[in-house]
Amino acid sequence: MGAALGSVLRAIPLQAAEYAHSIIEAENADDKAGGYAPRFFTPHQFGTLQLLCETIFPADADSGGAKEAGAPEFIDLITSENSDFQLKLGGGIMWLDSTCADRYGSPYLECTHEQQKEILDSIAYRRNAARDKSLSQGVEFFSLLRSLTSDGFFTSKIGIKYLGYIGNSFLTHFPGCPPVPGV
Amino acid sequence: MQQSNPRRKIFDVCVIGSGAGGGTAAKVLTEGGLSVVMLEAGPRLHPETDFKEHVWPYELAHRGAGVGARARFQLNDEFMAPNGFWDIEGEPYTTAPGSTFRWFRSRIEGGRTNHWGRIALRFGEADFRAHSRDGMGHDWPITYDQLAPFYDKVESYIGVFGSKDNIPNAPDGVFLPPPRPRCTETIIKKACDHLNITCIPSRMAILTKPLNGRPACHYCAQCGRGCISASNFSSSQVMIPVAQATGRFTLIANAMAREIVVGKDGKAEAVSYIDKSTRSENRVYAKAFVVAASACETARLLLNSRSPSFPDGVANSSGVVGRYLTDSVGSDLAGYFPQLEKMPAHNHDGVGGMHMYMPWWRFGKKNDFLRGYHIEFGGGRDMPGVGGFDGVCAENEGYGVGLKQKCRSSYGTFIGFSGRGEMIPNDKSYCELDPNVIDQWGIPVLRFHWQWGENEIRMAEDMQDTFRSIVEAAGGTVRGGTRRHSHAGNISTGGEIIHEVGTVRMGNDPKTSALNKNCQAHDVKNLFVADAAPFVSNPDKNPTLSIMALSWRTSEYLLDQAKKGEL
Numbered sequence: 001m002g003a004a005l006g007s008v009l010r011a012i013p014l015q016a017a018e019y020a021h022s023i024i025e026a027e028n029a030d031d032k033a034g035g036y037a038p039r040f041f042t043p044h045q046f047g048t049l050q051l052l053c054e055t056i057f058p059a060d061a062d063s064g065g066a067k068e069a070g071a072p073e074f075i076d077l078i079t080s081e082n083s084d085f086q087l088k089l090g091g092g093i094m095w096l097d098s099t100c101a102d103r104y105g106s107p108y109l110e111c112t113h114e115q116q117k118e119i120l121d122s123i124a125y126r127r128n129a130a131r132d133k134s135l136s137q138g139v140e141f142f143s144l145l146r147s148l149t150s151d152g153f154f155t156s157k158i159g160i161k162y163l164g165y166i167g168n169s170f171l172t173h174f175p176g177c178p179p180v181p182g183v
Numbered sequence: 184m185q186q187s188n189p190r191r192k193i194f195d196v197c198v199i200g201s202g203a204g205g206g207t208a209a210k211v212l213t214e215g216g217l218s219v220v221m222l223e224a225g226p227r228l229h230p231e232t233d234f235k236e237h238v239w240p241y242e243l244a245h246r247g248a249g250v251g252a253r254a255r256f257q258l259n260d261e262f263m264a265p266n267g268f269w270d271i272e273g274e275p276y277t278t279a280p281g282s283t284f285r286w287f288r289s290r291i292e293g294g295r296t297n298h299w300g301r302i303a304l305r306f307g308e309a310d311f312r313a314h315s316r317d318g319m320g321h322d323w324p325i326t327y328d329q330l331a332p333f334y335d336k337v338e339s340y341i342g343v344f345g346s347k348d349n350i351p352n353a354p355d356g357v358f359l360p361p362p363r364p365r366c367t368e369t370i371i372k373k374a375c376d377h378l379n380i381t382c383i384p385s386r387m388a389i390l391t392k393p394l395n396g397r398p399a400c401h402y403c404a405q406c407g408r409g410c411i412s413a414s415n416f417s418s419s420q421v422m423i424p425v426a427q428a429t430g431r432f433t434l435i436a437n438a439m440a441r442e443i444v445v446g447k448d449g450k451a452e453a454v455s456y457i458d459k460s461t462r463s464e465n466r467v468y469a470k471a472f473v474v475a476a477s478a479c480e481t482a483r484l485l486l487n488s489r490s491p492s493f494p495d496g497v498a499n500s501s502g503v504v505g506r507y508l509t510d511s512v513g514s515d516l517a518g519y520f521p522q523l524e525k526m527p528a529h530n531h532d533g534v535g536g537m538h539m540y541m542p543w544w545r546f547g548k549k550n551d552f553l554r555g556y557h558i559e560f561g562g563g564r565d566m567p568g569v570g571g572f573d574g575v576c577a578e579n580e581g582y583g584v585g586l587k588q589k590c591r592s593s594y595g596t597f598i599g600f601s602g603r604g605e606m607i608p609n610d611k612s613y614c615e616l617d618p619n620v621i622d623q624w625g626i627p628v629l630r631f632h633w634q635w636g637e638n639e640i641r642m643a644e645d646m647q648d649t650f651r652s653i654v655e656a657a658g659g660t661v662r663g664g665t666r667r668h669s670h671a672g673n674i675s676t677g678g679e680i681i682h683e684v685g686t687v688r689m690g691n692d693p694k695t696s697a698l699n700k701n702c703q704a705h706d707v708k709n710l711f712v713a714d715a716a717p718f719v720s721n722p723d724k725n726p727t728l729s730i731m732a733l734s735w736r737t738s739e740y741l742l743d744q745a746k747k748g749e750l
Contacts, residue, residue: 055582055583056582056583056586057582057586057587058583058584058587060584060587070241074244074245074246077244077245078245078248078250078251078252081250081251081252082251082252082253085251085252120582124580124581124582125580125581126580143576143577143580146576146580146582146586147570147572147573147576147577148252150571150572150573150575150576150590151246151248151252151255151569151570151571151572152246153587154567154571154572154590155240155241155246155247155567155568155569156240156241157239157241159567160239160240160241160566160567162587162591163567163590163591163594163595164528164564164591164594165528165564165565165566165567165594166528166529166530166531166564167403167404167530167531167532167564167566168237168239168403168405168532168566169401169402169403169530169532170401170402170403171401171402171403171530171532172399172401173402174362174363174402174530174532174533174534175363175530176362176363176364176365176369177363177364177365177366177368177369177529178366178527178529180366180525180526180527
């Protein structure tokens with residue numbers, strides 16, 4: 001692919017590539033300086049968000065998890081700009097903490113691993129809300145958080161690698177479907 | 184008096200709008216030797232800074248979701264070339280009680296050609312005389328044979344790939360070679376062969392070979408982001424630069440046309456426009472005017488150009504301006520295909536859009552509805568993006584390594600199908616000036632009336648049946664529509680397919696049409712329309728290629744008239 005890249009790049013104005021990378025660097029510079037200061041969530045809530053994201057898409061033998069993928073920072077950023085998300089996610093984490101306090105006597109982050117699993121197992125499925133109406137707000141919250149975590153994970157470098165996407169490149173010709181039995 | 188101002192610059196032609204129609208007119212007219220001034224309601228386009236081609240989602244803090252993740256819920260994502268919006272702040276439109284209509288408008292040099300799907304289909308012979316064939320709608324005042332040479336010119340200039348397939352009423356064109364099919368397309372083609380549904384290489388305005396100084400496609404699948412190498416067609420990169428190179432072209436950006444001013448001799452003499460950057464009123468003078476602001480915006484400008492001789496709007500003595508508004512019939516469905524789970528990782532990108540499609544394959548047969556539709560389809564191992572895993576997450580629920588693995592195994596296994604069909608114009612679908620609402624520039628806005636006919640509803644149902652049969656024949660399972668339609672049932676919301684046409688239609692009878700067969704206003708000889716407003720019908724074939732062919736024909740007629748001194 002290297003040869004193809006060189007031949008096509010000649011046709012593309014250099015300043016275009018430079019510009020794209022300069023805006024990217026500027027956007028990233030904010031977040032790279034020192035520890036991350038959450039824009040919307042309190043430090044406690046952000047810690048909870050990090051744990052939830054990592055629990056939704058954890059590191060495993062094949063790749064890092066949602067935390068390494070920057071999903072919590074991405075969710076914090078878009079939530080800081082979206083009042084609907086502020087209500088649903090900010091409120092959702094408070095719902096989770098107060099529900100944990102009622103059930104286990106401490107907020108989610110301080111619950112035991114077993115307690116955390118128990119509450120997540122109850123809000124991770126719609127059918128549970130059908131059985132127990134007191135869970136429905138938690139199920140709604142978790143459903144949105146799961147979607148946004150999938151955004152954050154699968155648009156990251158490690159998430160894209162995990163999926164095996166190959167492309168976004170310069171080809172001189174497109175080879176089409178590789179020979180695969182049955183296709 | 185303004186008329187006696189000796190310093191007033193008078194251009195040969197003023198073109199309003201810089202999209203497919205306006206760009207084509209600017210090219211043909213300036214190359215023909217005329218001076219052209221173009222009004223564009225938005226800013227100039229700067230591809231080298233405006234396009235985000237080849238940027239990975241993780242290189243942007245918002246990952247493509249945009250500020251507040253708003254782009255997650257719109258047609259635009261953060262990567263899209265500057266193109267347009269469903270809602271423009273300060274420039275509303277309204278809908279009549281009981282009607283729903285969505286209007287996607289551009290305010291940028293190049294207009295909607297910056298984002299369009301590049302699908303470039305010729306209308307067929309039968310499309311120009313649909314009324315003669317089935318008694319519905321109206322015939323065009325021109326035939327396919329009259330427009331065909333201009334399709335040739337457009338395709339030869341802009342570059343369209345495809346293959347010669349001799350399909351009834353889906354004419355072949357001047358084609359570059361088509362790209363090879365992706366795996367998803369190979370699977371669906373096989374199923375279509377089994378079902379006797381025609382499935383052929385698509386016809387797209389993307390270069391598979393270098394043409395007229397533009398390099399060939401480099402297969403990154405990102406046409407919608409804008410192409411830095413201009414290997415796909417946009418008016419901003421392919422039409423306007425050549426007009427500019429003639430030295431006879433002036434583009435006035437951020438100029439919102441408000442009114443066409445008619446002189447004492449009954450001819451148009453100027454356009455009043457708002458300079459958006461200063462909020463000031465200006466005029467530009469010309470000997471002839473080509474309106475190409477997009478079908479509904481063009482109708483709005485004519486309706487707003489009221490004078491004692493034209494109390495209902497310029498060129499509207501027939502009262503048809505705003506009438507006969509149509510959009511394509513749209514319906515979508517997706518399928519899951521388990522055989523794609525076994526596909527090894529490979530580069531699936533290709534061009535920005537489909538490599539194959541299904542032209543209307545039941546032409547001339549007895550169907551439950553009149554006219555026809557074609558099918559577009561796509562999916563597979565595309566670049567991951569925001570929202571791409573919503574469906575898998577909602578279906579599987581839960582969390583953890585299991586969900587993560589499920590997302591990976593189902594990645595690239597979905598194929599979405601979109602039908603695009605012909606709507607027959609009806610009396611209940613039209614636009615008019617809202618009597619009570621103006622935009623921030625003081626210009627009265629459009630109010631839309633919309634109703635699908637029974638024929639369209641039946642056609643959309645047929646699309647769904649066809650999609651299901653294709654999904655099943657290909658060994659897949661149906662997974663719901665690919666897009667959320669706000670209209671009840673299986674049919675898209677009016678305007679949503681962004682194929683609005685017909686609002687200033689052409690015809691031989693000045694009582695029932697606003698323009699003659701050369702897209703020249705019956706009432707005002709130096710006024711022309713060059714977007715989709717003149718269309719008499721809205722065949723299933725996406726309108727952009729026909730907008731350009733018709734604009735090219737209109738522009739050559741205008742050139743000829745200018746040479747004869749008729750303007």
